[in-house]
Amino acid sequence: MMKTAGESKKKGWRQAGLYTIVWLLAILFFAPIVIVILNSFKTKPEIMVSTIGLPEKFNLDNYVTIFTNNDFLSSLWFSVIVVVATTTLTVLVSALAGYALARWKSKFSSAIMLIFMTTLFVPFQVYMVALIVIARQLSLTGSPVGLVLIYIALGMPVPIFLYRSYAATMSKEIEEAAAIDGCSRIQMFFRVVFPLMKPITATAAVLNALWAWGEFLVAFLVYGNHKPMTIPLSQQYFYGSYNQQWNLIMAGFVISTIPIVIFYILMQKHIVKGIAAGAVKG
Structure with missing residues (x-):
């Protein structure tokens, strides 16, 4: 005892x-x-006095200033459009590529997958200059379309790995039954296979949306100061050489975080499930 x-x-x-x-x-x-x-509820003098103290009063002046700033609101909507386009196309292309690599039993498919995964271990700074040079030669710089295409290219390796791992464990009998019913390969993928990949799709969508929403360096190098800007790019204009508007910066941070936090909360239950399904099964 x-x-x-x-x-x-x-x-x-x-x-x-x-x-x-x-x-x-x-x-x-x-x-x-x-x-x-x-x-975000303080005035600039209050922040200069103490950054960790409570505000004298919780006023909404900073938020009113942000919401009445047309450039910030346009940046907010532009970021939403860029993230939605990037996430949707990344998920679609990655699902097709991952499924194809899973069903294509060949040394070439393994080599292609290895190339995709190798890009995850190469720092962006290593190929940054080459990427910008190629983007300029293809007239992709300063264009929202160019920014989305580059985001898709940079964001595909992990989703492709997850989709391939998940597709490799899926039963082929369902696909064979769909083929017997007269479905083409494309019809079979979108009607049968893709709906079964819901956990992986949710995971890939959340991971890519979180990354694209807060990404700054690629947007700065590829898109530049063209308007409307993405949210991270617009934040830099609250910083001046001698006058940092910290009260507006903080309010802008809070507002720009709300959409992606809501999206994450709605999708969080699928994240662990999708990662486990794509990584553990593979």
């Missing part, structure tokens, strides 16, 4: 220690978010 009580006490201390570590990590993670939200 003494040994059992000691073990129980030791286990309790271990759990208490783990809970403490988890709470400390949660505080460290959420502290910057809380500071940004609090400072």
